[in-house]
Amino acid sequence: MKKPKIHNWEATSTSPTDLPDWIHPQSTASEWFVPKTGFKVDPTQAPTSSTYVKVPFNYKFHNNSNATDLFWNLLSKDLKSSAIALIESSKSKRPNALVSFIRTAFEVIDHLLELRTPSTPPPQIITLSDITTGHIKSFLEAHDLVAMGINVSALNTELGSTVRNRDNIRSTIASMDIPSITRKILIQRLKDSDAAASEREFDSACDLDDNEQALSISTIQNKCTDLSYLHATKEHQAYQFEIGKHEITDIFNAVSEGFIKKNQTPLMPTNIAFHYISHAIKFHRDYAPSLRKYIQELDSHYTSNILSKYAKSTIRSNIQAAAKTECNTRPFR
Template sequence: MKKPKIRNCEATSTSPTDFPDWVHPHSTAFEWFVPRTGFKVAPAQAPTSSKYAKINFNYKFCNNSHATDSIWNLLSKDLKSSAIALIESSSSKRPNALVGFIRTAFEVIDHVLELRIASSRPPKILTLSDITKGHIKSFLEAHDLVAMGIHVSALNAELGSTVRNRNNISDKIARMDIPSITRKALIQKLKDRDATTSEREFDSAYEPDDNDQALSISTIQNKCTDLSYLHITKEHQAYQFEIGKHEITDILNAISKGFPNKNQTPLMPTNIAFHYISHAIKFHRDYAPSLRKYIQDLDTYYTANILSKYAESTVKANSHIFKRQTLEAVPMPEELKPLNIKTYGKCSFSRGKYESHADLRDHISTRELIDFYAITTRILIHTFTACRLLSTSLIDKDCLTLSKMDGLWDIKLKIPKSSSSNELEIIKRPIPKVIWDFIYDYISFMEGRHPGMASIWPSDTHKDADRDERVNRKLLDQYSDWIAVPLIDQKRWYARPHQFRRFFAAFFFYLSEGTDIEPLRWMMGHIEPSITLYYADISTQADWERETLEFLTEFLEGNVGKDILVDDDLEEDLSECSLQVKLGDRALLAEHLRELSSHRHIKLKILNDQKIYIYASK
């Protein structure tokens, strides 16, 4: 087929002055910086901050060529034109979505190139128009690690607790005869095991033991979305991508059986969740007031007796000595002595090698306690507002307000809109006054240490930056071990922020007096009630079985109008006592359920807030 002549592609100039206004002007021809969701381009701000995502056009292909080489100019121009068209046509309003979009396009071309080389065909210069449906099918199938005969658990065991980086993982899988895209997917899966988990005191109670599963279906669904974007923007390509969305969907449906569904956010057992929440409240109530004053006294002494008397180079060279002197000079409040504070500032010199988070119970620093102050604040915000991780990370110092309508204590949050807009909607959510006060005191403390801070999570190590989520995950792990979260079969539940959001949903919906989905949907910021019910569903959570039975008796009491649906396994058992059990008769219902639960696992599911489906397993 004869190729069309290359048209002049608008807005593909590499000159910074020709970049769209949503691309940072410090971007280069092969490295664009675009704002993450919720942010706008600020030309005066360095684009390397956490507020920007990097779109990399310098892809390395399987034949060791790079996308920056002149032979790939045709492809690069088309991809840049498509990227700009995707945003400016409002097909997507989130520039950071282009990161995956561009990467997927390069990966498909790389896969096609590898297939041609493997079949001894000339590699030639490839364009988007060279991609066929067969190539897309082969590309997606190459992500099925199980079908490829790859045993991830064995590789994980061989790598052990070593730091996971691309080089040592590549060395481990170097002899495996697999496509390049499979190799990259495998490397990413093995890298996802956070190296900081080696410092945990125990293994995780909820991480799956079987690591041989394929990548989740959401992984290839995202790839298919990126490919459909290529077709949407084909009018801006000189060499057009001709495979339509329906064809991509057909391919996905044909191969999807090899990919498991994405795991639902684990639901914390109630005793675990209450342990986290109660200790977070205890930290703010019992420790935070004394901690704030103690750190202020330490800072004051250090400024007056160290910084003002010694040269900067002398202070830097003898920092650990001066910090120890300060700790010994300032009296420690009685309330803080049980915490075993033994270092002012960082523990680099005083504690020695860090072996496990359990070390914190015997020796903790003021820096680490400040980190825990932030982590406990995040726990309280997630628990009492059910907000998303993104919303929490973007909370600013002016987030607290008093509602003029009802006099309630509110917190202002930024949440995603129903559209694909890069901007976020500002909403208010009520929180208990005591939690409002805790957050207010925390913000005042942090603002005193970081004047002019934007968000309420400033980094102590990087000026004008916020703590990133990798650091927050490690801090939450540290905190989990420090407060000794109860063990489950000699394993510990290392919580994640989204789990507090789901716990809120389940607790609010199942263990409250009412069953109206609307208040919960409003609190969680969902558009569709079905999403809220998905969060609140406890039917697959064995740890909530006892709570389920207790809830069921409360839920049915007085709700005679509700229908009861049962599965075949329970139909005979229920029919035997159908005359005795009446909806609303709490005592008889509870007695019947206790009898059933003695030899079955009873679970329930609410359907459209109208019917209750009871089911069980022997």
């Protein structure tokens, strides 16, 4: 089957009429509405959160500029062109992937705007082509809380019973000289630590000290995936992102030691697991013989009283009619 031609969206404007038909026409320059998997765009209805993913482009940078400002027009056009190409080239079909993809690109730019010493001005970043491997390495390293000298458990103790909202956490870490991306990660980590644990059905079998200091390596892998998407769609960029997948992998390998393997779904406590197993054994012991006997009797009755008296075609047509009746009478769920 011939693949549909992917248009070059370098000149994408902010007008909804210039966007693909899989983006809702009420989308604007600052946000797109993309239907979730399994849904299609209905131009006659307003996009709702239940059926659409909102892809924002109004990121506020460290220098108080906004990604929708005219200064960032070249960057925004290339990002939107890449976002469209990402979906239409089938490199990713997940609407939620666009949100992470766009956010990571903006976070890299935001981090670079902070990269300066007292005697050196920040890098001149205007387009995707201005990003270097050194910039990417610095961005990924900023996610390594341990290397940044941050003691999460000590901060957690300092907060104590304080309400874990952003303002309270931000005031606690206000004096720390860390990049804004690190600050955001730390706020999210302290803000969600208790809530995430309370939502689990069972406590994790891992010790808390094993996980509370470093970020999961999957976090950094997701960032690298987003960056590789930028390079994979560079043909649709006027100012191309030149850092390839192999270079991103090399950078990841160089900084990955500071991250831990992802802590998977918590293990079920042993006593609860044994409880479930014992009940399964009891059920099998008490009811399995009777169920097997009943099924055998049904099979014997079918063989002796049905197959011997009716033609196979009659049996088949009756089964099909019964199945159709059941389907039509089954209540909608």
